[in-house]
Amino acid sequence: MPTPTPDDTWSSVADDWGRYWGAFARPVWEPLLRAARIGTGARVLDVGCGTGELLEHLQALGAWPSGVDPASRMVELARARAVGADVRAGDFEHLPFDDGAFDALLAVNAFQFAEDQERALAEAGRVLAPGGVVGLAGWAERARNDLDVINSALAAVDDEQPPEDGPLRVEGGLADALRGAGWDVLDDGVVPVPWTARRDTDLVRGILFGEDASTIADLAPVVRQAAAPFRRPDGSYRLMNAFRWAVARRPER
Structure with missing residues (x-):
């Protein structure tokens, strides 16, 4: 999967991202929102909101x-999907919202992209009201993700190894990052997160989105071969993965 890139590159792949990955992390939403006690009337900021699937879900919850x-x-x-939601351009370290504007802040598959994670958590604390909570979620370690089989095969084409697991991906990593910044961790866990592709073309497009046509043509056989163990009788694919999550209360100022 692509590494985070500048605005123009992510913007150029946003439509494919939404098509293949926008709702991928849905299984982690329920434990994250439950631990954060998000319900009707809660003011929630979704950092790294992508194409707006979680925003739309939050609207449905009231x-x-x-x-x-x-x-x-x-x-x-995101604005088109979650009509009426206040969606702005910005990054985790410079949130374009007022102090104390939210009851909860969520970052699903986003916190690991912050260049300065200490500042990102400080910004989270700034925009949260007293007693507010932050909920973080992201990929678990490679061994828990079937997608790593494909990523490893693609890396081998260039005689490379996939990146090692970062500290946020291992057990307790998110909670440790929050505690280290002075947050009171309320709960954390890990959930299974499947990724499905209806047919070969969706599999290849979903894995190689953002690559040019020539690269896709060259790498498509590698992707299909690596994914063969996950192919179902109807021609679709189901790869099991895992996300870790943690919820913490805002530290006292």
Whole structure:
């Protein structure tokens, strides 16, 4: 999967991102929102909101969601999906919202992209009201993710190894990062997160989105071969993965 890139690159792949990955992390939403006690009327900021699937879900729950994303096309798509939500361009370290504006801040598959995680958590604390909570979620370690089989095969084409697991991906990593910044961790855990592709073309497009046509043509056989163990009788694919999550209360100022 692509590494985080500047706004123009993420914007150029935003439509494919939404098509293949926008709702991928849905299984982690329920434990995250339950631990954060998000319900009707809650003011929630979704950092790294992408194409707006979580914003739309929060609206359905009766919450008052806002979103922020560094890619302009992601912002545009999120606004179209979650009509009425306040979605702005910005990054985790410079949130374009007032002090104490939210009861909860969520960052699903986003916190690990912050260049300065200490500042990102300080910004989270700034925009939360007293007693507010932050909920973080992201990929678990490679061994828990079937997608690593494909990523490893693609890396081998260039005689490379996939990146090692970062500290946030291992057990307790998110909670440790929050505690280290002075937050009171309320709960954490890990959930299974499947990714499905209806057919070969969706599998290849979903894995290689953002690559040019020539690269896709060259790497498509590698992707299909690596994914063969996960192919189902109807021609679709199901790869099991895992996300870790943690929820913490805002530290006292």
